[in-house]
Every structure is written in structure tokens, then in C-alpha cells.
Amino acid sequence: MILLGALVNGIGVSVGTLLGSLLRRIPDSMKDTVMNIMGLAIIVLGIQMGLKTENFLIVILSLAIGAIIGELFALEDKINRLGGWLEKKVGSSKQGSISQGFITGTLIFVVGAMGIIGALDSGMRGNHDVLYTKAIIDAVLAAILTTTLGIGVLFSAIPVILYEGSIAIFATQIDSFIPQALMNHFIGEITATGGIMIIAIGSNLIGITKIKVANLLPALVVTALLVSIVHSFNLHF
Template sequence: MILFGTLINGLLIIIGSIFGLFFTKIPERYKETVMQGIGLAVVLIGLQMAFVTEQIIILLLSLLSGAIIGEIIRLEEGLNRLGQWIGSKFTSSGSEFSVAQGFITATLIFCIGALAIIGALDSGIRGDHEVLITKGVIDGFAALVLTTTLGFGVILSVIPVVLYQGAIALLATQIEKWIPESFLNGMIVELTAVGGLLIVAIGLNLLKITQIRIGNLLPAIATVGCIYYIYQLIIH
């Protein structure tokens, strides 16, 4: 079953989030300190991912083009409205913003990175779900911790996670016919690096050091593929 790994990943996020809901009533000062710890860990994870880049110019151009596109279409505002709308269906009035924050933050953390992409590709190309199941265990624990501070919105991230990874897995069944393996591997490296910097931005926001409009940088995840392709044409 091509989607087995993706479904297990989603299930573990749900389980982790449900357990996390039982710990949301802890005192605010505990939540604040825990969130700072999460923020520091997220920054470290993002830096580790960002440092894998082999061409810094690709990373820079991807972020710049993504930022321009995101600002033009006001993607951050749209994501916030989506999170608030979803939150209004599950929570009482007045708490939608925190739901949107939890939804966006968790979605970015769970979707961006090498494990999500490589795991989904392994599921589709080789029928090997080990990477996604391992990612699911990690995501489950992360969802538990995030839910204690960001609340119910974290569990809603399972929807884009399943759709995103599922789409990659289904596409991967045909991808070898279209894209050479060497090109695909190189693009994944740069995609991981761009995603890593976005995760660093999440960590900085969680630490309240900055207030980066991460949603408006998301198109960089798409533009990195185009820029990497153009770069390969130039150097070859």
C-alpha cells in the first residue's frame, strides 16, 4: 500500500496531539519555559538542515523569489484566515488565533524537511515505509510537546501532512520516468536547506526574537526546484 507510511505518520501525530491536550492546563510560566526550549531545539534542527546546501546562491534566490511571491499574494494572511476558519469549527469564539498559530507552526515543522520528502519518495518508488514510520514517531513526540503550548491547532496539521506526503508518494510512482535520479537528489538537498532556514525562522518566532512572516516565505519551497533546474542548465 503506497500510502501506508503516510497514514501511520498522520495517526502518530494525532495520538501525540491527543496526549498533549491533557497537559495544556499547566501554569503559564511552565509553558513559557517549555516553549523557549522548543524554540531552541527548532533553531538547531533548522540550522542542521540549512547547512547541507551545496550552492548558497540557489538558497538565496529561492528565498528572495519566494518572499516576493508570498508578499504579492499575501499568503501569510490567507493561511491565518484558513487556520482561524478551521479553529472556529472546533473551538469557542476568541481562541481561533492560537489555533491558527498551532496549525501553521506544526504544519511547517512536520512537512518541511528531508524525512518528509525522502520518506514519501521511498514509499512511492520502492514501497519502503520505514523512513515515514520513523518520522511519524518523531512527529508524534513533537506534536505532544507542541500541543501543550500551542493547543488544539497542532492536531489539525495532520491534514496537510497527509495530503503533502501522500501526493509525493503517489507522484513518485511515476517520477523516475520524468526526472533523473542525480537531479532529484541534488534538488532534495537544496530543498532541505531552504526548508531548514524556514524552520530556523519558526524557532526565532517561538523565542519571540523576531516576528518573521514565515507564510510569505513558503513559495520558496516551490521556486527552489525551478531555480535549481536553471542553475543546472547554466553550469552544464
């Protein structure tokens, strides 16, 4: 089953969120400490991802162009409105908890090399081991995030399944029209671009910045386009 890995990953996020909701009665000081440590760990993860690039100019251009597109379409505001609608539906008492948890959880669980590589492996070889491993990691992250950001993290399971499932389905035909060299370049640059976004998430969590990270999401599409152009015309810069 091509979508098995994506489904398991989504279930992992859901289970982690439910476990985290049971631990929400811990003291506020402990929650603050957990959030700060989580933020620092996410920043380190982002740095590791950011160093995967072979052409940092692509990363910079992608983020700049993506930010412009995201601001023009006000993506973060739209996601916040969606979060507000979900918040009313579930009757959350903490203002903004649904939207913040949904946005942060989605970006952390969706952006990264494991999701891309795992979904490609599911589609191309029917091997779900990478996504199974990611499901375990995401379950732990979801539990910790839920103790600080609320039940909104649960809704991030939906884009995780859709994102990884779409890549897996696409990957069933990918090797017939995309060269391996281009795929390797794409994975490296999109991981680095995503890494910068992950750093921004961690920085927001510990209160250093207030970056509208959702507005940077178009950068992932821009990265794919720039990598394709560079590969097609054999450009070096």
C-alpha cells in the same frame, strides 16, 4: 499500499496532539520553558538542514523570490483566516491558538528532508520505514507544541498526509523522467531552503522575530525550478 507511510505520519501527529491536549493544565511557567526549549531545538534543527546546501546562492534566491510571491498573495493572512474559521468551528477560547498551531505545526511537520525522502521511498520502493520513524518524532513534537500552541496543531495532520501522499504517488513514476543526480541536488537544496524557514519558526517561537513564515512557502517551488535550470544548463555560480 503507497500511502501507508503518509497516513501513519498523519495519525502520529493526531495522537501526539491529543496527548498534548491532556497535558495543557501544566503551569504557565513550565509551558514558557517548554516553548523556549522547543524553539531553540527547532533552530538547531534548521541550522543542520541549512548546511545541506551545495549552492547557497540558490537558497538565497529561492527565499527572496518566494518571499515576494508570498507577500503578493498574502499567504499568511489567508492561512490565518482559515485558522480563524476553524477556531470558530471548534469553539476555541484562546484567540489565535488554532491558526498559530495550524501554521507552526504544518511548517514543522511538512518541511524537511525526512518527509521528502520518506515519501519518495514509499513511492519508489514501497518502503515506509523513514515515514514510520518520522511519525514517532512528529508525535512527540505535536504533543509538546499542543501544550503551548493549542489544538490547532491537530489540523496540520491534513497537509502532512496530502504533501507526503502526493510525493509518494508522484514518486511511482519519478525515476522514469528525473535523473538521480538532479533528484539528489533537489533534495539537498530544498532541505537547506526549508532549514532557513525552520530557523525562522524557532526564532518566532522564542519571541526573537515575527517573521511571516507562511509567506516563504513559495520558496520551495522556486528552489525546485532553480535547481532544474542549473542542472539542465550545467551552470556553475
